[in-house]
Amino acid sequence: MMLPLANLLPRKIRTAISVLAVGVGVALFLVLVGLTGMLHEIADRTTNVDADIMVMPAAGPAILLGGGLPADKTEARLRAIPGVREAIPVLCWTLNLAGRDQNVFAVRPEDWHFFAKPDAIIEGRPLAGGYEMIIDTRLQRAGGYTLGRKIERLNHIFTIVGIAREGVAGRVFVPLDTLNECLQQDARRATFFYVKADGPAAVKPVCDAISAMKLSAFTLDEYYARLSNLLGDMHLVIGGVVTVAGFVCFLVILLTVYTMVIERTREIGILKGIGASRSQIFGLVLAEAGLIAASGIGVGFLMTWAGRTLILDLQPLWTIEIPPLRFAYAAALAAIGTFLGALHPALRAARQDPVESLRYE
């Protein structure tokens, strides 16, 4: 058995704690990064529409809710702009489904084709009107819903008439008029509009014209970026956690390796006595720390998988997306923390006076 591994195995508990500490740091980083995927998933869905521009009340929030726009009047104004081919009103509201609030997209049944390709409905049919509801497959799984199921919300009974493949703009769709009626709006209201321009060249002039109407207009790419910017604060939190995780990793390794070196003072003397050079002693200590780091990274990946599985089991509608490159970042973080933590004890071991070491009791 190679010496670094043989040196670690007899100290099982200490080695296990060190490996676990590295693993927790790795898993914490990866799960946090993965959770930011939730906002990306919302942004992906919201912009997955056959349109070019989103129109909202001036200075409207990035998160869509409420009926801030008079639907018919705004539609007429938008359609009057040269270059606008379609103006599609959407009223957003929240309904509690599968145990948590879902953002409901209320749309006109005739506009459904802007939101989904014909094969997007995998069960049932598109909206026709009345108290109907389409949900996506993810919400179906989370809530155990079936086609035809009746759900009472907003003092009315809705029937699930269609199941759409996940990835469509909303998890829940209802007819626009139905939701307006349920909310007892005096006139049809809309939270925002999707606008389809005559062609790519028309997008910018249309945006400018809408802005001149004291409305906010974003291309779908701009809206995606706007939503992603909300991650800015989240990145600060992740940065903080990464720093703490890296520091904990560093401290645990420092303490473990330092203790190992002190414990084995005499053995280091013997190694020098039988011909080991400073660099070999240095390498031996770093190799032991490296084994802890490698095991910790492996354990961290396993903990990430287990954590992700557990979270998604408890919260099926959450999204945890971890880009492969992040695994490499996490491994690098653990490796750097380990190297820095092991550096001082390794140098100490390499510089140890062999005679003093041999006399060490």
Place this chain on the structure above:
Amino acid sequence: MKTIIETRGVTKVYRTDGVGTPALRGVDLSFRQGEFVSVMGPSGCGKSTLLYLLGLLDRPTEGTVLLAGTDTKGLGDSERTRLRRSHIGFVFQRFNLMAAISAEANVALALKVRRLPVGSAPRDMLAAVGLDAKRHRRPSALSVGEQQRVAIARALVTRPTVLLADEPTGNLDSEASDRVLELVARFHRELGQTIVLITHNEQVAARAGRLVRMRDGRIVAG
């Protein structure tokens, strides 16, 4: 026979809290190739210090050590390590094996740190010291005498020109002690190494061809 190792005016002073304690005082000694020398003296007379200086594990405060014709005075750590690897095999008094690995791995370690091919040499060497059947055991599963035989195998597996043994029988009963000394004597006959053996036991010392006596850091005979 030519001189393989030599000390010239070697003085060693250990300093603790600014107070100097001389361990060796102007020691001049030379050891010829193939010579078997015992170094005797009471505890604290500087025997082990002399051995560490001969093995280039320590540096003299004054004077110099010549090993295989090389004056080691101005040498850096890496050059001293290289010389030690090429010429010296050590047997320490106790706790001298790596606890976490087997007897065979301990012997192989001496080859590995020198980046020499391992092959069957560790097993052959353990067979030569009568421990082939116990080669997979860790030191803790061996008797003290067996551990010392493993240490001898480890020291000799690299075929050093000089074997330095620091009271190798100090912790052994008479039977184990005899066995270890017979081994040392046998290897000396067969391999012709220079052996410097530290002891404070007259009977052990009597096995050597030459006896050096020390007292208070000085050579008083030999």
